[in-house]
Amino acid sequence: MNFQVGKKYYGFNLKEEYEIKEIQSIARIFTHEKSGAKLLHLENNDDNKVFSVGFRTPPPNSTGVPHIIEHSVLSGSRKYRTKEPFMDMVKGSLQTFINAITFSDKTLYPVASRNDKDFFNLMDVYLDAVFYPRIYEEPKIFMQEGWHYEIFNKEDPIVYKGVVYNEMKGAYSSPETILDEEISKSLYPDTCYKYSSGGNPDVIPELTYEEFLDFHKRFYHPSNSYIYVYGNGNIEKYLEHIDKDYLSNFNKKDIDSHIDAQKPFQKRKEILAYYPILKDEDDKNRSYLSLNFVLGENTNPETYLMTDILRLMLIELEGAPIKKALLQDNIGEDVFSINVGGIQPGFGIVAKNTSSNKKEKFENIVFDTLKKLVEKGIDKKLIEASINIVEYNLREAGNFPTKGLLYNIQSMDSWLYDGSPTAHLQYEDTINKLRKNIDTGYFEKFIEERLIKNPHSSMVIVEPKKGLQEEKDRALKEKLAKFKKSLSDKEIEDLIKQNKELKKMQLSDDTPEAKATIPKLSLSDVDKKAEIIPQEIIKFKDITLLSHNIFTSKVSYVDFYFDTSVVEENLIPYISLLAGILGKIDTQVRDYSELENDIYIHTGGINFGANIYIENDNNEIFYPKFIVSGKAVGNNINKMMELINEILTQSKIEDTNRIKELIQQIKSRIEMSIFNMGNIFTSLRVNSYFSPSMKYAEKLKGLDYYWFISHIIEEFDNNSQDILDNLNKVYNDIFNANNLIISFTGDKEDLDLTKKSLPIVINNLDKENLTSKNFDFIEQKLNEGILSSANVQYVSKGYNFKKLGYEYSGNMNVLATILNGDYLHNRIRAQGGAYGAGITIDRTGHLTTYSYRDPNLKESIDAYDNMGEYIRNLDIDESELSNYIIGTISRLDPAMTPHGKGQLATSRYISHITQEDIQKTRDEVLNTKLENIKAYASLLEDTMKENYLCVLGNEYKIKENKDLFNKLVKLKK
Template sequence: MRLEELATYEIIEKRRIEDLNSDSYILRHRKTGARVTLLSNDDNNKVFTIGFRTPPKNSTGVAHIIEHTVLCGSREFPVKDPFVELVKGSLNTFLNAMTFPDKTVYPIASCNDADFQNLMHVYLDAVFYPNIYKTDKIFKQEGWHYEMEDKDSDLTINGVVYNEMKGAFSSADDVLSREIQNSLYPDITYGIESGGDPDVIPELTYEEYLDFHRKYYHPSNSYIYLYGDMDMAEKLDYIDKNYLSNFDYLKVDSEIQRQQAFDAPREIHKPYSILEGDSMEQNTYLSYNFSVGSTLDRKLYVAFDILDYALCSAPGAPIKKALIDKGIGQDVYSEYDNGLQQPVFSIIAKNADAAQKDEFVNTIREVLEQQVRDGIDKKSLLAGLNFDEFKYREADFGRFPKGLLYGLQVFDSWLYDDNSPWINVEANDTFAQLKEDAKGRYFEELIQKYLLDNTHRTVLLLEPVQGLTEKKDEELRAKLEAYKASLSADDIDKIVRETKELKEYQEQPDDPEDLRKIPLLKLEDLKKEADKFVYELKEYQGVKILHHDVFTNEIDYISFVFDLKNIDAKYLPYVSVLKKVLGMLDTDKHTYGDLYNEINIYTGGISGAISTYTNSDDVTQFETAFEISVKVLHSNLDKAFELVQEIITSTRFDDTKRLKEIFGEQYARLQSDLASAGHQTAALRAMSYISPAAYVSDCVSGIGYFRNLEQLIRDINTEEGAKQIVDTLGKLSRAIFRADNLLVDITGTDKEYQGIPENSKKFADSLYTDTIDMGRLEIHTSKKNEAFKTAGQVQYVCRAGNFASKGLRYNGALRVLKVMMGYDYLWKNIRVIGGAYGCMSSYAKNGDSAFVTYRDPNLKNSIDVFEKAADYLRNFDDDDRTILQYIIGAISDLDTPKTPSGKGAYGLTAYLCNARMENIQRNRDELLGTTKETIRSLADYVDAFMQDECLCVIGTNDKIDEAKDLFDNVEQLVNR
């Protein structure tokens, strides 16, 4: 069947989009008016998305709660959590749902045809026929509910979205982004918290929640997107016959209103919480924010991203430099959000003082006026354009399918104009036009119109308040106590009864017949062979070159890998500093600003990393490497080598003023990142107590690095300390960047390999040769169970250890265990019953293992759940179908499609880990052969790593104080 033969759809437009190598279609479902777009091409990583315009009227989080709850059972799939059942047993390459300020989308992706059809079926049934109307327990579990174990218990509030948003409201950066949007659009949906304000979420009633679904989750308000290699007509016919045709047209008022422009700029002050004793100085966020046109202006959509780069984002950009030079903020950056109908451009100074507000604004305006008067640096514009165009053409989004990212970008215009889905993904002509415009005054005119003359702007100050979280928690406790006191005995009994009923509902197993309704692949559908790594070790005049023969479309992916074996462990924090300052300081040839532009004009970016690689033959041994990676069009290969050589051999480390700026910026970013990604921070820290490899990682990127950075910031403010830092960075460079430490890694075909040997030899000859003794890398760990307090409202709890040290060999079935823990035992006890937003586990080949929670209202309760995990496994008695689900889920995680650069990285890891295909295949066979007995045997692995009793928690004052006996050390995460 051809699309033209589908009588149930009207084809609005059909044309070829060469930019995306796709045939595109815009269609309309005749009966319901459902909007449909298609991108048909040869990409086997297929994508389906159904979305709805969902503008909220208040901050109860109703759109967000709906997003969670429609995936908790439906007409054809009446189990309590089909989403989890799918994750367990699907080969998906993406499976999730997202709530935005004006829309909710449900995307799925898979390379397997049958799996793709199954996922699409379950998601369509979920959004149109959810079980939310059959029981309010789904709403209570995922949204919010009052909770009391018995009549003498304290009255509390729990719920997954409620706790998720308490975590989101704990991050100052998240609060800032939300308040910026609210400040510019106070009268429309963008002035409302679509995710839900924890103070307001409990105002949402069950009926209001159902009414929201009735109104917006209708085909007439839907947007359906299909991408990839499939029979599009077959898919659309299925969607019509099974879902859309069951509905009549409904006029849905979901249009996203525009905010009327302000007559005059506005100033707004908002608070955020810091701990008692934290400094009030240099702890304010200053932001200058502008409403910028329309996301339907395809040229402006890209142009402001280029302005963002040229004005502020790039190191040495004029606004960033002017503010830093005046000491306004430790971290100055800009953000451009074009995912709204009315995009937002913001300039932000983090870790500033409120008293600097006027100077902050005046400085920005002075710089903007100067840019308009004298003209923007053409090289900066060209660098920004080339960098964005490189990313667009490369279309490498890591583990995320490119069809998924295209789909989300399609919504940036389609949501506001039914006939304009492609304007922001079809961008080659836009880049060509902007390159011509950059020769004139187009970008200067944008500054004048949207930044200098625009009255629709705000100055927002996010100001610290000591103990605000504790104060709000106390107010909530008092409010709940007063509410409980006002309740009758019958009312209290009802809450106690409903708490018990909800837990019984959560713990009650699904009907096996209902579980079997969830579509499931067969074991024979799974690929038996492990992905082969591709590399060939070559040598050219003494230089080792690792070549990965992979098609890259004329892009060279190059890594310069330097062994760190000759660096004493005490220098690891300095090694991390070195990674961060290279490319951000002047060299003998360029200022750091010019250097950054050169990089982005000629390459797709240069980045650094410090990585550890465990030896497959002896997991107690590992290599640590300093890696500098560059991606470049083959035509610019020589320039890429020259730039990397310049950075590592001629950087000027003696600019202590610039070093202070970089340290301050790093400190400000880590201050936020360590807390907002608390699960990763806690897991790395807990494992560092006993794992040398984790210790290295903590020293270069975790709490260990953060503590050393605090000391470096103090040291660089003294003459002696500054001299030591400069000298150490110089010595480290000469000790690391040597030919005898070097491996050149290249991903590309033989065509991209041309020129690599000669350039590699020339590069190696330029490296340091003088004798530098920096010791040897020897790691000595020590266990120190810790708790780190933040001003947040949730916990991140980790128990870690190592099973290999107890004589256990890595087994491929541990990947199955990861799926089981994350979507069965931990999911049920930590998320469903405990109310945490997330939970996970990990089991590395070197034995390092961990249980972790994310945005968790609990602490001790979660540890209790961890402690009982081994018993759960020993008593495991699920059927073969359930085990098959876990196997499929594990294979899905293992077989995530690799981009060309990802294939190269896989080969590099295999080489540095001394991996052999027979061992990788054995692990895969163990995974595929997992049985009930295998799972029970994995209890020994859990017991083994739990014996180490490594505990790290990042969380609130109250919860940590209640559990202080568990810790050897308790301190604030940020010492200010």
């Protein structure tokens, strides 16, 4: 329909309407007159529709109340009476995104779906959750999601439990979380940003139920809301529904959620903080040094983009001058940037794995480098490359498949602070202005004003402290013991009763009446046919070229898949190491800084990686590949091929200092990811005990690879020549035209341009026949407990059911949905207090369980072992089963970027998975019966009885359960 500015539509007054060319959308800004709610509508042709309702939620302290509210409002509401409508929708929706996100000053509740009926259902569940949650009638929600005193027997000690409490214990196991918090405290000491909105586990138990409710009453009102609707949906229908069922029930209200900006400092502040390491860990060169600056206001489009450009230009790119200067002077093993704040962007320069006695030298190098840049001028190519990266990210929405969600977050970066909601979506003029200012001294002046002469800054030092976690654990035990001692027998009995009632609630099924309140799709709403990704197989100069004719906004994506089965077993980790250094070292043509600048001036990036592709239905056969990926527009495809050829044929693997720098950085980045992705590391590790393909993958990207990197860094000065020789051998073996597969994603016109340019690479590759090496895999039940300073666990069990005589069927995906959404969620997350748990089952026979940020260990293993019994006794009706089937289909049909689709089609080609196989799996999912599911009880029991186990977690927790393991291994060997 045609909207008119100034007119009212279902209680919403249309304030503005205009086109945003950058995202091919019409923007409409509404206000709801009665309630004061604000609404941004972005209309376009995207069928992946996004809805979000958000609130300004400045934290009053570090109890994590915004985060606990975010979890809790999704645990039942006025209309939706089950314990967890959020999980019920996850189980039975065609959603392409569903989550809730707590930021430092706001909370967002976004959902997305391509299905109109599903989208409307999701929108309604979220609106009811935020405005009419069940938290006021059910205190046990706060106990489960936030925190509570847990005790079941009078003799037992009291402990803290709660999902958010344990999630944040896991987060605070990472020194980077502590660094991030301390930087915010240092830069914004008089604002809400000095607090942890997620919650500091030391402070979370100070939050009372009354304060929790008061926070919701105060901030979760339409007058403090930001509603967002994106895509090709029926906006009239949405406006009518939002007004009639929700906003019309509220009157406009003055809500003091104003976010104050920090007053500028007169001089730099300094903060010293600590993070825990194990008593017998080496604490030498384990500190973090950070110089941090407040850059201005986020509502200013130039400042907003300059924050990212500065990060790339000075620190993140390999040729970035501050990074180069700090690494060359051995100030740290790694240098990276950190962004904090909200209304005022904070920019941090971090040196990791350094010593606090290098503080002055660190500071001097940073400022001396900045002054030289101002006096002599910044390399214009470096500026241009940085701007291009930012522009590509904006145009591709960060390569995130549900791009409407990214636009929502970008809109809030201005809207929340009373700026225009589309200020950062209309970026072209700002990008053009910045590009025109490359030669004017604009960037040098920005650095001089915002960094060199800016007293609103801080120095943060975070040092390792041996035994700190044990001290905290001991103090907590004493505190809780003292608390228990202060209680009367009656009070202890009341606590036990509370916990038993909570457990009963967690383990009880929702009533049929409650289940009936959850909106459902029917199987008729599901597309019976699996999506066909276009793929043409072309023989191009004796090489297989896979073409995927998909709309990509004129960006051409080209991937080269080189066969790495020619690499000897002992050199497998060098494949990943090679991927980590290529494009970051000199070539025979230019140094690595010039190379990187040219890459980003002419292309959207050239990346290197290693992966394995497993034969359809057979994990014993796999195809390891080294992948070179590039993206470019139009005539720049030719330049991209020249650069790829230069890297693949003329890289100089000889500069020991540079390669040592890169290996140190690789080690640092893996360390940063371990506690955030502990479930992935433990799942891969446990699969490597029994699976040849996963053993190979473990050497490429698992803990084996981390230990390999750690070892060669320790030995580098003595063995540098051997390391370089091994890298050169792998480099010379891999880039061969034999068995090469090239994948192209884009339109026909750009395919023709690509085919003309491909000989630039192909003609220079080796053609020599190389022999695939035998990989001698020995199945070993290592069953490791991996000891760390983390104060939570990541618990994984698994085995290959095909080894036990079982066959794969598509309905196993429904089995996984049932176990994930009900049994494991209830036992390990809701009852056990872990942040997450799940099971994966794949067509090659791998069945793997995992938990994430889990306070328990043995209890989670017991839960895995009892899955078979749960499935054997499963009793669900046809409607519930249909729900699980629909939820499974949503996992089979995830949102994907165009390039992601091309990569998926290529992976299926390599693994010999046909469209018929994909359709067969879908048919088996859609035709799943209860008896199919119940028949898997024995399979679950038999795989768990094999007892292949890996746990990464707290040293003392693992040692308490040492009888479960064959081997205890230190994470940091």
